[in-house]
Amino acid sequence: MGDRPRRIAHLDMDAFYASVELLRYPELRGQPVVIGGGRNAVPETLPDGTRRFARLRDYVGRGVVTTSTYEARALGVFSAMGMMKAAQLAPDAFLLPTDFDAYRHYSRLFKDAVHTFTDRIEDRGIDEIYVDLTDLEGESRALGSRIKAAVRQATGLTCSIAIAPNKLLAKIGSELDKPDGLTILAMADLESRIWPLAAKKVNGIGPRASERLDSIGIYTVGDLAAADLGLLQEHFGRKYAAWLARIARGLDERVVVVSSEPKSMSRETTFERDMHVLKDRAVLTPALTALCERLAGDLARKGYSGRTVGVKIKFADFKVVTRDLSLPEALADAASIRRAAGACLKRVLLDRRIRLIGVRVSALERAIESKSLAVPTQGLLPFDC
Known part of the structure; x- marks a missing residue:
């Protein structure tokens, strides 16, 4: 990169999940909307073609807010807040279910758009990236505007970008002028803006x-x-x-990590009520199987398999128990993950109601060819038949 001063951008999609939903339901633009409802929050299409949406005041359960629009945030509703508390703050807010397949789709679209400018991108999750702009020609504000326009054209969504001398300032800066912000920071701006x-x-x-x-x-x-x-x-x-x-003092020497191999992939679900190990077996068993299937899909899309399978159980008293099983060969298919998860569950004392279950595959490696691992079929577990 020679002697050019570093230019690091942090790009953060604006209220990402909620914004994706507003593409689908544009009549809710400008309204307080909360994402995180279950099947009961799916909008109903009426005979005249209009839609009836669930309201937050009608929510009953133990879920948490996945995200909210800026209008809902103005009422005090933020990510990770308990849904019942959110309903007290914004009872008239509209409630929508989550659709992670759609969010992953738009995530790929915005990242592909930025890749047309440079490959020096560090993926930080579904809705944010760092971009090293040091070697690109052009003034920072003009370059940031072009990237924002490309993301908007590819997705129909807005993002906020900060361009700064390092990752620390870029990360902070991308929050300063949200939504749809473009912030340029230099070390000289530290005292006034940071x-x-x-x-x-x-x-x-x-x-x-x-x-x-x-x-x-x-x-x-x-x-x-x-x-x-x-x-x-x-x-x-x-x-x-x-x-x-x-x-x-605004000092940060971390580089943009262009290629990073994930250490693990996982899926988990929190139940709307605490599940009884025996009485709710008809709910727990399909839920565990579905997590394994979704995790297998994640591995397949990203081209990985793993040698260690783990389960996570959070009980009603919030105590968390994990168990892992290391295997002689890497696996990636849902059936093998499911069998290994069952073997892990045998080592958990299931003596309390269950709030959350999760499945993880770690010790990842690039999958060359899917292999079926002959893990003995588990015996009858309290919530597994």
Whole structure:
């Protein structure tokens, strides 16, 4: 890359899941909409061709909000909030079910659009990427505008982009002018645009660290920059304190990782009510099988197989138990994953109601040819027949 100054972009799709749903249901634009309902939230098409949508006030269950439109966020409804609490805040908000197949489709579309500019892209999930623009010609704002236009043309959706000297500032910057934002940051902007922000806005400062910073009078990134290093070390230890001091000054040497191999893939589901191991076997067994099938589909789409299968059980008291099974050969098909998951379940004491189940395949490798692994069929499990 020579002596050119680094230009790193962070691209974040705006309210991604909700925005995909609004493409399908444009009559809900400008309305508070919450994504995360189950089958009961599927819109009903009326005889005159119009649609009747579920309202959040009618929701009953234990689910959580997957995402919400900006109008719903203005009412206090955010991702990961309990649906019943959200219903108290925004009872008239419209409720829609999740459709992860559609979200993955639009994720591929926007990433393909950015790939027309450069291959130096780090995939950070379904709705965000880092892009190294250092070697591209053109002024940053013009380049950012072109990328945004390409994403809009490919998907019909808006995104927010920040271009900065490093990943830290680009990540923070992409939130500054949402939605449909384009933010250009230089180190000279640190004092005016970054230091006034709450410290918790920095990726890597979680709720516990934020509470501890508050307790010692450090509320903003600027407060953090002015803090005594010894004070930070006293409360956070030498390593984390040194990191806090660096990020407060906008320093970040991390590179855009163009090719990264995933360590594992997983699927899980949270039930709307706690499931009894015996009485709800008719629900638990198909749910486990469906997770294995969806996980096998993920592996096939991305070209991986794995040598370790694991299960995760969260009980009604929120205790989490995991069990893994390492295998002599890598697998990727649903039937083999299902058999191995059953073998893991034999090692779990299923003595309480179940809130969540999950399945994971790890020790991944590139799949050359699918192989069927002869795992002995499991015996009768309490919720498996």
